[in-house]
Amino acid sequence: MNTSAQVFILCEDTVHYHFARKYFELLGFDKRKIRGDYNPRGRSSGSGAVFVQTHYEKEVKAFKSKNYLERILIIIIDDDTKDNANNLYQKYNPLPNEAILIFSPVRNIESWFCYIDDGNAIIEDKDNNGNVPDYKSRYRNSKPTAFAKKLKNEICLNGLPENAPSSLHRACSELDRL
Numbered sequence: 001m002n003t004s005a006q007v008f009i010l011c012e013d014t015v016h017y018h019f020a021r022k023y024f025e026l027l028g029f030d031k032r033k034i035r036g037d038y039n040p041r042g043r044s045s046g047s048g049a050v051f052v053q054t055h056y057e058k059e060v061k062a063f064k065s066k067n068y069l070e071r072i073l074i075i076i077i078d079d080d081t082k083d084n085a086n087n088l089y090q091k092y093n094p095l096p097n098e099a100i101l102i103f104s105p106v107r108n109i110e111s112w113f114c115y116i117d118d119g120n121a122i123i124e125d126k127d128n129n130g131n132v133p134d135y136k137s138r139y140r141n142s143k144p145t146a147f148a149k150k151l152k153n154e155i156c157l158n159g160l161p162e163n164a165p166s167s168l169h170r171a172c173s174e175l176d177r178l
Helices: 012-025 048-065 084-093 109-118 144-155 166-176
Strands: 006-011 036-039 071-076 100-103
Touching: 006 012, 006 048, 006 100, 012 071, 012 109, 012 144, 036 048, 048 071, 048 100, 084 100, 100 166, 109 144, 109 166
Parallel strands: 006 036, 006 071, 071 100
Antiparallel strands: none
């Protein structure tokens, strides 16, 4: 992994951004080389998924046009039970050697926070109505950087446990491509 690369994070809101930024800092990337773009309406209004979908192709083109630079493009989009990540892959599926990584929590980033917080391995299980639980209200006032630190320094220290959410395992597989 080339930790001297520039990192650009395209994500839904400030929570995603600060979580990812801190995680990449903890991986050894220079915080001055980490930039991002997210829904300007912030955390509570507007569709962050639509923002990411709208800007995805533009950011991929920018990434590819600067192939002379060491760059990593990080995309974070909540699945929201709408298959948002697959929609992005249909627009542009990154080649195995491209440093374009797509992370997609099963419902929202707060589902990862729930797992990181208490090891709840069933966060992706559907309820009686066929819906994946929404943990957004539970973690509304939490600091995403604290979850990034715990994930990196405690949970991932010896490899992600098998009982971790499948969406978090997919995120680790994406990171392995670096």
